[in-house]
Amino acid sequence: xxxxxxxxxxxxxxxxxxxxxxxFKIGGPADFFIEIPNELALSEFLRVISAGRFYILGGGTNVxxxxxxxxxxxVRLTGSFKEISxxxxxxxxxxxxxxxxxxxxxxxxxxxxxxxAAGISGTxxxxxYGNAGRGDKWIxxxxxxxxxxxxxxxELISREKxxxxxxxxxxxxxxxxxxxFSLKKDVKKDSLGEISKxxxxxxxxxxxxxxxxxxxxxxxxxxxxxxxxxxxxLKGICAGxxxxxxxxxxxxxNAGGAFAEDVLSLINLIKEKIKEKFxxxxxxxxxxxx
Ligand SMILES: Cc1cc2nc3c(=O)[nH]c(=O)nc-3n(C[C@H](O)[C@H](O)[C@H](O)COP(=O)(O)OP(=O)(O)OC[C@H]3O[C@@H](n4cnc5c(N)ncnc54)[C@H](O)[C@@H]3O)c2cc1C
Numbered sequence: 384x385x386x387x388x389x390x391x392x393x394x395x396x397x398x399x400x401x402x403x404x405x406x407f408k409i410g411g412p413a414d415f416f417i418e419i420p421n422e423l424a425l426s427e428f429l430r431v432i433s434a435g436r437f438y439i440l441g442g443g444t445n446v447x448x449x450x451x452x453x454x455x456x457x458v459r460l461t462g463s464f465k466e467i468s469x470x471x472x473x474x475x476x477x478x479x480x481x482x483x484x485x486x487x488x489x490x491x492x493x494x495x496x497x498x499x500a501a502g503i504s505g506t507x508x509x510x511x512y513g514n515a516g517r518g519d520k521w522i523x524x525x526x527x528x529x530x531x532x533x534x535x536x537x538e539l540i541s542r543e544k545x546x547x548x549x550x551x552x553x554x555x556x557x558x559x560x561x562x563x564f565s566l567k568k569d570v571k572k573d574s575l576g577e578i579s580k581x582x583x584x585x586x587x588x589x590x591x592x593x594x595x596x597x598x599x600x601x602x603x604x605x606x607x608x609x610x611x612x613x614x615x616x617l618k619g620i621c622a623g624x625x626x627x628x629x630x631x632x633x634x635x636x637n638a639g640g641a642f643a644e645d646v647l648s649l650i651n652l653i654k655e656k657i658k659e660k661f662x663x664x665x666x667x668x669x670x671x672x673x
Contacts, residue, residue, distance in 0.1 A: 384431045385415075391424040392462070393417050401448040401457065404440065406504065408594040409643050410448025410672075413457040420462025425560065429535050432456065438672060439558050441509030442481070445597055449673045450643045460508065464560065469494070472568050473527065478508030478559040482515070485564070486578070494566035495574045496525040501581040508559040513668075514552050517581065523547035527565035531557035550601055550668055590628040593636040599650060600633055600665040608657075608665060609633040615656045622648040647671075 385395050395417050401410030419425050436455030440446070460479030467476040467488050474494065476485050482500050485507060489497050499520035503510060511529055514521045526542045531554060546553030585591065600608045612618060612632030619629045621638075623645035628634040635649050654665050 387431060388417060388419075388424065388428060391427055392420045393424050393428065394461075399457070401443075401452055404457070404459070405443030405446050405448060405596070406594060407443075407447055407596045407641075407646070408637055409450075409641060409646065411450050411452030413453040413455070415456040416459070417456055418459050418461045419464070422463070422560065425460070425464075425532060425558065426535075428458065429532060429558075439508070441479070441507075441512075442505030444505040445509060445513060445668070446670045446672055447596060447643055447646055449671075451673070453672060458558075460506075460558075460560070472566050474564045474566060476507050476562055476564075478506065478511075478561060480507045481505075482507055482510045489564075489566060490574055490578070493568055493570045493574075495569045495572045496566040497522070497564065498574055498577045498581065499524075501578040502585045507562050511559055511562055512552055512554050513550050514547050515550075521547065521549070523552070525564045525566060527563040529554070529559055529563075530561035531559050533557045588631055590630045590634050590636050593628075593638065595628070595634050595636045596669045598633045598668045599635055600653070601668045602633075603663050603665065606661075606663065607633075611657055611661055611663065612653060615653075615660050617653055617656060620649065620652070622646075622652075625649055627653070 389395055398412040399416035400412050402408050419428055438457050440457050440459050464477035464479035467480050467485055469492050474485060474488060482503055482505055486497050486500050499516045500522055503515050510522050514523045516522055528539055528541050530539050602608050609632040617627050618632050620627045624638045624641035625645035626636050626638050627649055628636050635646050657663055657665055
């Protein structure tokens, strides 16, 4: 497998520390870490991996890897999957393109509709998979179609056929290879103003100076998890070098050398206390990868 994929331009790493590939800076080694540069290599990878275990990773900004790492192959899309192009009021991009680059392209071309993506790190694939957004504004509103690889077959799925919901897209077990965003040409709309307001709010309310993976839990209907955690007096609590952020209760930060086990024990503590105090069962937003 290694020779075939290397000959197609893939970068194949063995025993790669996953802490180097996620915003939490936590995680043991993956047996293999493969960067796939184009569709030919992706098709070949899916053929040779066959029933082997693999996981598609974007920017790693919404995941927690285990301390033992991953027994199998972690895959990341690079090369042509990072390309972005504009055609009238549409932006076509690869699943590995950075969301921030897509937003910059939209601004440069006076295209509006992606403002909710401001300050969200990671890739287009990760954002569409998790229907990223802010409040009740989600990236799915701007999606026209998504190209995915599923069971060795390539499919084009329109927004209407996808099952977008809060932090949900229905693209489980798929590799998102391309996305078309349908935007609005609007030179008058103050997109930059809205984007910089979003960014300023993040700077004030999120612990951006410490490694983290964004919101740990989804907000239950009608509640803010951050506020519930604050009301339960859980902010600031530590387990090893992991800490429930003092700034935002729904963030756990790595104060330097935290283990996944530390983060998991804080997650369990929060779940238990919120259930006890408010009768609410919290659902995970971050993906725990073992
Ligand atoms: C400081 C901070 C603030 C954040 N704020 C927000 C916010 O306001 N709103 C929000 O929604 N999120 C937020 N996040 C979380 C995160 O940035 C987003 O969820 C982001 O869209 C994840 O993209 P990623 O490429 O990093 O995905 P990853 O973390 O790499 O992966 C997340 C999931 O997407 C899947 N995935 C990734 N790429 C693909 C692909 N090509 N095909 C299929 N599946 C794929 C993975 O398998 C995994 O299940 C924040 C994170 C941080 C660190």
